[in-house]
Amino acid sequence: MTSSSLLSADFWKATAERAVRTFAQSLAAVLVAGATSLFDVDWPAALATAGLATLLAVLTAIGASGVGGRGPGITETTTRTRMDRRRRPGRPGRPEQPEGTPTAQGR
Structure with a gap:
């Protein structure tokens, strides 16, 4: 397990998303499965089941953090947004271009 993946904001954002999704799915x-109406539900048991599933999802993400890609799961990777791309030095707001790429000024 690498500490850098556990300390990244991307890892914890993806893990939080997974935890919320797991809680909602298991509660649903x-x-x-267990009730004919919302008034018949054993709410403490339903919430405890959803909470346990959420805890297991978070622990799975932490356990798998050093395996596979950069995401919280073994096969997941986090995606970078357009704002995350490297910027060309001295030219704010424009992505870096590989060497030899024609530009409007260099043609």
């Missing part, structure tokens, strides 16, 4: 599964 318990509600659909």
